Amino acid sequence: SAVISQKPSRDICQRGTSLTIQCQVDSQVTMMFWYRQQPGQSLTLIATANQGSEATYESGFVIDKFPISRPNLTFSTLTVSNMSPEDSSIYLCSVEGGRGAYEQYFGPGTRLTVT
Amino acid sequence: AQKVTQAQTEISVVEKEDVTLDCVYETRDTTYYLFWYKQPPSGELVFLIRRNSFDEQNEISGRYSWNFQKSTSSFNFTITASQVVDSAVYFCALVNQAGTALIFGKGTTLSVSS
Numbered sequence: 001s002a003v004i005s006q007k008p009s010r011d012i013c014q015r016g017t018s019l020t021i022q023c024q025v026d027s028q029v030t031m032m033f034w035y036r037q038q039p040g041q042s043l044t045l046i047a048t049a050n051q052g053s054e055a056t057y058e059s060g061f062v063i064d065k066f067p068i069s070r071p072n073l074t075f076s077t078l079t080v081s082n083m084s085p086e087d088s089s090i091y092l093c094s095v096e097g098g099r100g101a102y103e104q105y106f107g108p109g110t111r112l113t114v115t
Numbered sequence: 116a117q118k119v120t121q122a123q124t125e126i127s128v129v130e131k132e133d134v135t136l137d138c139v140y141e142t143r144d145t146t147y148y149l150f151w152y153k154q155p156p157s158g159e160l161v162f163l164i165r166r167n168s169f170d171e172q173n174e175i176s177g178r179y180s181w182n183f184q185k186s187t188s189s190f191n192f193t194i195t196a197s198q199v200v201d202s203a204v205y206f207c208a209l210v211n212q213a214g215t216a217l218i219f220g221k222g223t224t225l226s227v228s229s
Binding site: 001031033041042043044045048056058090092094103104105106107108109111 | 150152157158159160162165206211215216217218219220221222
């Protein structure tokens, strides 16, 4: 399985600011995913990021709020823009393990608190 | 529409008890994949098992076992002789129709006391 790291592991931010979360994988992967887990809730897919193309966003998530970059096959960033307390969540990066979504491994997550 | 339901929000057991976590899914696909993940207090998601719709054999891995029944659209997870280290949130998930990502249930919080 892939080894995935995320930075930062946690952060406390003020409303109206933006935070960029980094996801690094130890091997090249085609598909990377970003999920959000609000407090006490399940995981919800934000977007799928393939290298060399624009990210595909799920219903309810827009690029202006959650811009994503995917500059190469081992790295991606998710920015949470113009934050509000409702954005307080764990943000998880996930990568496909060779079989697309049929084998996914998750990073340790970034715990974001917006005050 | 695809959906995963974990009706049990929280379960508390005492060490060495057996516990079963329920998962019911909905999908129109004839081929699909189901998963279980564990999320300990540290927050990281740990992959436990993947099962495809063509394989209805039950699987056992140590103290863990899974019962997949297409007739009832269920994929239940049993921990035998539970331990304190099993305390975590457990998620059942289904691959979405596009085959691009996972649809998660709301999770079951398991607390095992000594």
